[in-house]
Amino acid sequence: MSYGKSSWTPWPASCEVWQRIHADYCGPFLNSYYALVIVDSYSRWPEVIITDSPNAKFTHRALRKIFSREGIPDVLVTDNGTHFTEKNFNDWLKHIGCRHLYTAPRHPQSNGLAENFVRTLKSAIASMSPQNFDELERCVDNFLLQYRNAEHTSTRESPAKLFKSRILRKHLMSTTSDVHYYRGNDYRPSIGIILQRMGNRMVKILDIEDNSVHNRHLDQVRINEVGRSDYDYNDSATNPDFVDNSEISLDDTDGNDITESVRRSQRLASKPRYHYKYARRHSTCGGCGD
Structure with missing residues (x-):
């Protein structure tokens, strides 16, 4: 059945x-x-x-x-x-x-x-x-x-x-591990004096807190006042890195006008140069909107 x-x-x-x-x-x-x-x-x-x-x-x-x-x-x-x-x-x-x-x-x-x-x-x-x-x-x-x-x-x-x-x-979850937060250093800007231009964008700076001399890029410098300083700093005996303590003119290092002309080819020399922050302004005058 x-x-x-x-x-x-x-x-x-x-x-x-x-x-x-x-x-x-x-x-x-x-x-x-x-x-x-x-x-x-x-x-x-x-x-x-x-x-x-x-x-x-x-x-x-x-x-x-x-x-x-x-x-x-x-x-x-x-x-x-x-x-x-x-x-x-x-x-x-x-x-x-x-x-x-x-x-x-x-x-x-x-x-x-x-x-x-x-x-x-x-x-x-x-x-x-x-x-x-x-x-x-x-x-x-x-x-x-x-x-x-x-x-x-x-x-x-x-x-x-x-x-x-x-x-x-x-094991694939290891790419999503806990996020770690790191505190930054507690460094503060130091007050110094520009002693010498080292190139187009480099300067030698005297730190008035410890009389140390440092080479810094202009991007690392915030210029508060342009002119001659009355600070009485020591000579090269105290500062072995100090090279030249003659008076230096800083008229061309104004924080708003720190730009250097870049060498250009003859083919591009006749073309207008524009300010890098303002695309429609010529770098030569800074203000025209042409």
């Missing part, structure tokens, strides 16, 4: 995290290793443990460690493999208050949540091609970090967001 295919009936939706979990084994990987897969039905949060002996004793030990971190679920759904049907394992589940449900034999669709993740895990491991156990574990760990942070198609949220209420930090 045969029956037609029944309509697809999903598992009841879980109301909270870790209420119902689905478990399954997959493998082998590298011809000798298997993976115990556990998926939370509410958040789709996965757990994967690699072993070379997929028996009931290992299953008991692995679930005990996971339950110690996440708590005991209400329901555990598995297939009918011997690693899930062993008497001592089921006695332990009954003792801790976890209801154990089995799917129909030879009907993996009944445990579709775990089966779908198994297919994704196998594809990820195959794409990374591990060569030994250490590489296999590293591949699984890297995959889990990415998977837990990715948005799931059924929940429209990432497993980490639903299960941990946060996003797991990844």
Whole structure:
């Protein structure tokens, strides 16, 4: 007697995290290793443990460690493999208050949540091609970090967001580290006297606070007053950097008119020169709007 295919009936939706979990084994990987897969039905949060002996004793030990971190679920759904049907394992589940449900034999669709993740895990491991156990574990760990942070198609949220209420930090997030604010120095402008022009834009300045001599660019100088200073400064015996203490005319160093004519080619000499701040004013007169 045969029956037609029944309509697809999903598992009841879980109301909270870790209420119902689905478990399954997959493998082998590298011809000798298997993976115990556990998926939370509410958040789709996965757990994967690699072993070379997929028996009931290992299953008991692995679930005990996971339950110690996440708590005991209400329901555990598995297939009918011997690693899930062993008497001592089921006695332990009954003792801790976890209801154990089995799917129909030879009907993996009944445990579709775990089966779908198994297919994704196998594809990820195959794409990374591990060569030994250490590489296999590293591949699984890297995959889990990415998977837990990715948005799931059924929940429209990432497993980490639903299960941990946060996003797991990844190495890509190091580019958005905490912003550090640095205070500037407490330097204040010093009062000095221009002693000598060193070039088109360089001057030698005497600091009247400590009688030190410095070379500075005119962009670093703010001229308050032009003329001869009455300050009595020492000679070169006190200031070894001092070169010339003769009177220097500063008439051509007015802060508003500190501009030097730039050597121009004959081809451009006849063209008007414009002030760099005011594009429509000639640099020669500074005021016409022609």
